[in-house]
Amino acid sequence: MEPWYKQGWPWALIILPLVVVVACVTTLMIAINNKPDLVAEDYYKKGKAINVDLSRLDNAYRLALKFRLKVTGEKLSLTQTMGEPQKAALKLRFIHRTQKAKDFEILLTANAAGTFEQTLNMPLEGKWTIQLESFDAKWRIQTVDKFPSDHDTMLDSFANRL
Structure with a gap:
């Protein structure tokens, strides 16, 4: 009988989780390096500014x-x-x-x-x-x-x- 490290099935079981770990680390690095522009960091100020924007739209309507x-x-x-x-x-x-x-x-x-x-x-x-x-x-x-x-x-x- 061969030792376990010379057989194929234990290596297949070891490689699958390693591939998943490498894919997770790669995905994490992509997410960290490519922050989306759609998220506003000062969302509270932007939310309060909506009223000012609406008044500008109303002024254009009046004109x-x-x-x-x-x-x-x-x-x-x-x-x-x-x-x-x-x-x-x-x-x-x-x-x-x-x-x-x-x-x-x-x-x-x-x-x-x-x-x-x-x-x-x-x-x-x-x-x-x-x-x-x-x-x-x-x-x-x-x-x-x-x-x-x-x-x-x-x-x-x-x-x-x-």
């Missing part, structure tokens, strides 16, 4: 603001289609759904025709939350859209009330 955003490649054009004319600078924020590192903000100023135009550093791809806000942060309009798109994005203060 009856509506804008058309056209993105073609790396060129961006924003035109006001309704409401009290906005002549001051506007902040346009693009928030990626899952990757916080891709978020960016653009400061827009109107040209002589009243259109706000800007060139992007890179073409937009994927689903984005788009926030348009006055420079003094008194009103805000937001929507969600997917890029590239064959249609213009409408930023409508009435849609924010639903």
Whole structure:
């Protein structure tokens, strides 16, 4: 009779738990090194800020603001289609759904025709939350859209009330 260490079945029984331990350690290292961006560390402050955001949406509704955003490649054009004319600078924020590192903000100023135009550093791809806000942060309009798109994005203060 052979000693146990020369037989195959004890090694199969030993290797299976070792594979599980290695897989657990690997999974743990991946989880530690890749913290998700979706979890807010200051969730309490963000929760209290919701009321401020809602008042900005209400202010945009009272002003009856509506804008058309056209993105073609790396060129961006924003035109006001309704409401009290906005002549001051506007902040346009693009928030990626899952990757916080891709978020960016653009400061827009109107040209002589009243259109706000800007060139992007890179073409937009994927689903984005788009926030348009006055420079003094008194009103805000937001929507969600997917890029590239064959249609213009409408930023409508009435849609924010639903």
